[in-house]
Amino acid sequence: MANSPMTPGIAAARLPEETLEANFADLHPPLDGHEATVAADRCYFCYDAPCITACPTAIDIPLFIRQIAAGSPENAAKTIFDQNILGGMCARVCPTETLCEEACVREAAEGKPVEIGRLQRYATDTVMEKGEHPFTRGGPTGKRVAVVGAGPAGLACAHRLAMKGHDVVLYDAKPKPGGLNEYGIATYKTVGGFAQAEVDWLFKIGGIETRYGQGLGAGLSLDALAEEYDAVFLGIGLQGVNALGASGDDKDGVRDAVDFISDLRQTGDYATLPVGRNVVVIGGGMTAVDAAVQSKLLGAETVTMVYRRTRDRMSASEYELDLAASKGVRIVTGAQPVAVHGNGAVTEIEFAYVHAGPSGLEPTGETFRLPADQVLKAIGQKLDGAPEGLVLDGGKIRVDGKGRTSRDGVWAGGDCATGGDDLTVTAVAEGRDAAEDIHRALLA
């Protein structure tokens, strides 16, 4: 090992190989059969269960858990996939503590919900490890649909359309499918190349032709797609990043957190990834937490996450903030970056304390500096390159409850569209529902 956490500047291989391997292992190891039976036994099979309502894809949770308890994990998986074809990924990445498990009656009763996420993983893994795909395509409809973006929204939409018998052509600007499942989600949430394996498994439905490296705006136009296909679905996510708005933010060592994470997800060897000795992450969401935690896991000596508002306004859940704290990430709130210092490369970053005033955040007059070799910006993604002619709303493509955009024959869902939280599971729900509406429209 050439370097250590103390090595100045930005350096790779700060920790031994074995430590890196262990650091990036499964955050929640899978349940074995007996653990699953015991965990399933805790479910009360609630009437009109609140956990179902809390799941954006409305999986019939009591039913699938009962199927696990009765020793039929395959049937449990079918129950899950009926509603959520990416149930395997969602089992790993959903912030269950703010979704189904928060709503679980046992959370209210004991602060210890039924482990819905881990049970969902148990069921879906059982089927996926066997390579079985539980759905078959309906008879051909002769209709062709273009799905742009192979992230969770696009994948869910494509699968549902293919299942209904439509021919789907799935475009993505990137060389690999998966969207943020492949490039964004924290490494320790989806280990072992799961994202690609899941996509391969999903394509077993048949009827989905893939065209990677083809982007809307880069060779493809919405008009041309609308012309060629019977319907178009857009699931292009949020490709732009917000600007920091502090002087000197173009210095070396200042980076978008999503790019940093994307490198992490694509590497075959963590020891090759450089990370600062002192890392400062700016932001208060899931991306900020993931960037901070993974910097620490790569061997940064200090990692500080700085957010401008109060802790309760952070979009990262309490669970994630605790996870960050447990890995040694320091969390500072109520501070906003004003200047990045350093000669060519960042060495320090200066913050102003702020508090909420009548006209937004106001400086308190107090400032402080943190040593920083690396600054990761996680202050939100935004829609980039929305096709012309679509009405936007709050920076996103406006859609109605069925996913219809302002343009006839064009649907959208996932992060790029209005409505719902920016979560994998929400993207799946929106993609699926848009497919149902497209199906209705095409057969009308």
Added chain:
Amino acid sequence: MADLASDFVGIKSPNPFWLASAPPTDKEYNVRRAFDAGWGGVVWKTLGFDPHIVNVNGPRYGAIWGADRRLLGLNNIELITDRPLEVNLREIKAVKRDYPDRAMVVSLMVPCEEEPWKKILPMVEETGADAVELNFGCPHGMSERGMGSAVGQVPEYIEMVARWCKQHTRMPVIVKLTPNITDIRYPARAAKAGGADAVSLINTVSSITSVNLDSFSPEPSIDGKGSHGGYCGPAVKPIALNMVAEIARDAETAGLPISGIGGVTTWRDAAEFLALGAGNVQVCTAAMTYGFKIVEEMAAGLSSYLDEKEMSLSDLVGRATPNVTDWQYLNLNYVTKARIDQDLCIKCGRCYAACEDTSHQAISMSPERVFDVIDEECVACNLCVNVCPVENCITMEELTPGTVDARTGKVVEAEYANWTTHPNNPSAQAAE
């Protein structure tokens, strides 16, 4: 600490916890360890004449488990002891000599003729044992040979054998009853008529625990086949409690000492058997599941309970018997309604599903998931109480006399009134 010393038909033991006749009492090694662990007595594994029987050489037990592998019911196809008579007798004598303060009862099963009984009883007497228990209960293997439950199912045989035994030994005779019968009072009455000093019950319940859905063999499977076995453990306790109570409150057998057996797992189970009229209890499955050490919990638990209630052991015996009655004597003017404690309710909706789908549509559900009892519909069946996952969240509240039952529109009466005088009863007797 309450004194747990027990005297059951003259058999003294330091506590009322005996090990039932079964594998835990099958040999000297086990019984010495049991006594060292604190068991008050044992009923030695059932003896028969040589040539000794043989057991299967594959699995003899099947089981029912809860989700976390808690053993809820056990089933066995074991027979009586498979060791020579002489070896057992020698060991019984040695153990009794070394543990004179413990109860040593010897279980017996020989053919249903006077000679064999007349022959074996003196052999047992010679060991210094305190009593014999006649195994009329074993439901498998031995019954096909005209012994065990084949005898226990015919009251005349029970009476006959009990009488022979009383004639041929000075030892107390306990008759062990099988539950595989329609009315337990008949065999108990027969035992009493034959002069038995006590009855013990229950032996195991005929059962098939499960079927293998791949091989289609009953479990436990012996080369692809299975036969019915005897069921015991926590699952059989309710059956055993009822049978003990039936005998305790039957006019013909009232006062006949009872040794309570069947699913005793903790001190609470033991206390319930005692309250229903058992003079002591015997334990098999719980010891086979957890080992001998459980007797420490049982003794300490019973003792604290007696202290707390300021009762002696004998005060407890039969305390609940007078409260066991027949359905037609239950007070029909006792009216209750389910009450939901909204602070405890976790809004699972199980009470609603149960009542709405399968009972009386007496629980309402609001859009905010508030569950309320509809007094106009509630018949007080208790199903919601039983399915609610939160203890004491739903309780039954007694309507005070003078108030109106919203379901029937009738004023609740203070007087006791039962079915025998109810106007809907075709054979109701006049009230006066």
